[in-house]
Amino acid sequence: MSDRLIDTRALEAALAEFARERDWDRFHNPRNLLLALTGEVGELAEIFQWKTDAEAEGVMGTNEAEHVRQEVADVLLYLVRIAMVLGIDIDAAVRNKIAMNARKYPPLRDTGDQT
Amino acid sequence: MSDRLIDTRALEAALAEFARERDWDRFHNPRNLLLALTGEVGELAEIFQWKTDAEAEGVMGTNEAEHVRQEVADVLLYLVRIAMVLGIDIDAAVRNKIAMNARKYPPLRDTGDQT
Amino acid sequence: MSDRLIDTRALEAALAEFARERDWDRFHNPRNLLLALTGEVGELAEIFQWKTDAEAEGVMGTNEAEHVRQEVADVLLYLVRIAMVLGIDIDAAVRNKIAMNARKYPPLRDTGDQT
Amino acid sequence: MSDRLIDTRALEAALAEFARERDWDRFHNPRNLLLALTGEVGELAEIFQWKTDAEAEGVMGTNEAEHVRQEVADVLLYLVRIAMVLGIDIDAAVRNKIAMNARKYPPLRDTGDQT
Numbered sequence: 172m173s174d175r176l177i178d179t180r181a182l183e184a185a186l187a188e189f190a191r192e193r194d195w196d197r198f199h200n201p202r203n204l205l206l207a208l209t210g211e212v213g214e215l216a217e218i219f220q221w222k223t224d225a226e227a228e229g230v231m232g233t234n235e236a237e238h239v240r241q242e243v244a245d246v247l248l249y250l251v252r253i254a255m256v257l258g259i260d261i262d263a264a265v266r267n268k269i270a271m272n273a274r275k276y277p278p279l280r281d282t283g284d285q286t
Numbered sequence: 287m288s289d290r291l292i293d294t295r296a297l298e299a300a301l302a303e304f305a306r307e308r309d310w311d312r313f314h315n316p317r318n319l320l321l322a323l324t325g326e327v328g329e330l331a332e333i334f335q336w337k338t339d340a341e342a343e344g345v346m347g348t349n350e351a352e353h354v355r356q357e358v359a360d361v362l363l364y365l366v367r368i369a370m371v372l373g374i375d376i377d378a379a380v381r382n383k384i385a386m387n388a389r390k391y392p393p394l395r396d397t398g399d400q401t
Numbered sequence: 402m403s404d405r406l407i408d409t410r411a412l413e414a415a416l417a418e419f420a421r422e423r424d425w426d427r428f429h430n431p432r433n434l435l436l437a438l439t440g441e442v443g444e445l446a447e448i449f450q451w452k453t454d455a456e457a458e459g460v461m462g463t464n465e466a467e468h469v470r471q472e473v474a475d476v477l478l479y480l481v482r483i484a485m486v487l488g489i490d491i492d493a494a495v496r497n498k499i500a501m502n503a504r505k506y507p508p509l510r511d512t513g514d515q516t
Numbered sequence: 517m518s519d520r521l522i523d524t525r526a527l528e529a530a531l532a533e534f535a536r537e538r539d540w541d542r543f544h545n546p547r548n549l550l551l552a553l554t555g556e557v558g559e560l561a562e563i564f565q566w567k568t569d570a571e572a573e574g575v576m577g578t579n580e581a582e583h584v585r586q587e588v589a590d591v592l593l594y595l596v597r598i599a600m601v602l603g604i605d606i607d608a609a610v611r612n613k614i615a616m617n618a619r620k621y622p623p624l625r626d627t628g629d630q631t
Contacts, residue, residue: 176300178293180359184289186609192393198451201342202355202547208361212327213443215368216320221428224569227316231372242492243359243369244383246323247292247305250365253330253343257346261362268359269300278307281411313566317432321565325438328558335551336543339454406530407521407592415521415614422623431572435561442557445598446550457546461602473599474613476553477606480595482587483560487576491592498589499530500544500572507577 176269179251180262186252199256208249215242291384294366294376301367314371324362330357402493405501408483408489429486438479445472521614524596524606531597544601553594554599 190196218239219227230239254261305311334342335356345354369376420426449457450470460469484491535541563584564572575584599606 176297177366182291182380183311189388191383193391194394202334202337202551203450203452205334205548205554206446208445209327209550210450212323213440213446216436217435217440217542219317219320220433220440222317222433224315224317228371231318231374238400239372240379241373241383241386243365243372243374243376246365246378247362247380248383249356250361251292255373256343257354257358257375259346259355259358261358264355264359265297265362268356269304271356273304274314276308279309279468282342317436318565318567320439321435321561324435325493325558325562325565330556331551332555335548335555337548371555389580404578406527407596412521412610419614419618423621430569431613432564432567433574435564438603439561442553449547449550449605452547454545454547458601461548463605468603469612470604470609471616472611473595473602473604473606476595477592477610478613480588480591481522486573487584487587487588489576489588489630491588494585494589495527495592498586498593499534501586503534506538 174266175262176265177262179254182251183255186248186255190252199252201253202257204249204253204256208246208253211242211245215239215246218242233257289381290377291382292377294369297366298370301370303362305367314367316368316371319364319368319371323368326357326360326364330354330361333357380394404496407492407495409446412481414483416478420482427512429482431483431491434483434486436480438476441472441479445469445476448472473494482507492505518542519611520607521611522555522607527596528600531593531600544597546598546601548593549598549601553591553598556587556590556594560591561585563587 190199217233218230222230230236251261253259265280289318305314333345333350337345356361367377369379403481420429448460448465452460460466481491484494520547535544544586563580567575575581596606599609
């Protein structure tokens with residue numbers, strides 16, 4: 172689809188198989204996954220909690236970079252699982268929300284080329 | 287790439303343009319975006335806070351379905367922005383984390399087809 | 402004060418001294434403490450993430466009880482620090498919010514003693 | 517008790533009555549309250565999400581001060597409810613955690629008064 176913004180189909184298939192191979196579907200209900208998502212967002216926040224903005228912006232040049240990548244991935248994985256168990260089409264939801272945001276927050280007028 | 291699990295390239299391009307058109311890049315530093323992510327996870331959690339597991343599993347059949355889709359999208363959008371400002375390759379991070387999880391949690395032995 | 406609902410004065414004094422003795426005041430600004438609070442809420446959520454409601458209600462009878470107590474304390478300590486650095490009177494804020502909630506959500510009418 | 521650091525007894529009594537008068541005890545199980553806590557932390561985070569550290573530190577001098585007080589109170593109220601439904605002695609938990617932290621992070625040596 173030419174207007175697809177995000178493609179999670181291969182990831183969803185991989186996560187479905189991953190859960191099935193471990194008999195984890197019985198744990199992956201919406202409230203459990205929301206608590207797990209909260210936990211992973213907390214782990215990501217902890218990496219940044221005592222950093223200045225400058226330190227935070229430079230974190231990927233430090234030995235914490237791999238930790239940041241792992242926590243970002245963990246948040247994403249649980250979010251995709253939530254969408255999966257709820258039957259949400261992630262790409263459609265994202266495109267719709269961006270369209271809503273664009274109506275709510277119109278672009279600044281470009282006044283730079285008025286000649 | 288045949289082994290890509292998630293493709294966020296079009297979304298990242300759209301979000302970059304969206305921020306640029308509104309002069310929002312100055313707000314989108316890692317700590318700000320983390321607080322925004324926390325806010326959106328909170329909004330998603332609030333939809334489910336007084337629901338039983340059965341009610342949570344059935345939420346997409348109710349008039350709250352659109353609200354759930356919007357909050358899932360909001361969490362995703364801020365997470366992708368965090369990855370963008372940190373320069374994280376989301377697909378690589380996800381594939382690496384799944385490989386780590388697979389080593390940490392091996393699949394159950396399938397004893398069902400021993401004949 | 403007879404209508405005080407919560408008294409955090411001794412705790413605030415102890416936390417002020419604790420931070421001063423470790424030169425931590427320079428880290429304890431509102432945004433940092435909010436990220437730390439998010440982190441601790443995440444740790445508390447993780448304890449419960451794969452539990453049923455029945456398991457969650459029985460957690461204090463298991464060997465996870467001490468962990469739960471510690472995470473509840475951690476969330477409280479960061480929340481009190483946030484109030485401290487912002488100069489919020491916790492008891493006044495709590496009493497005011499309960500009064501607001503009472504107006505928003507009136508008690509159910511008690512129809513049981515109509516004789 | 518002379519070594520009590522926080523006294524939540526009157527608040528716990530008030531919250532117990534508040535829930536009882538509205539028949540809310542059936543909703544106030546640990547996982548629900550954790551999702552509600554996550555929601556309130558999110559609302560608090562949203563107030564600060566686009567602020568610089570300087571703006572965050574000055575927020576109580578702005579017209580957002582009352583909003584901040586209300587969200588801090590909301591986080592505290594749900595946290596106390598979590599402790600209540602789990603049967604946690606908040607003061608004991610807090611005193612124990614501070615003692616643990618003191619062992620883990622010893623005070624800096626005071627080298628200022630060496631004469």
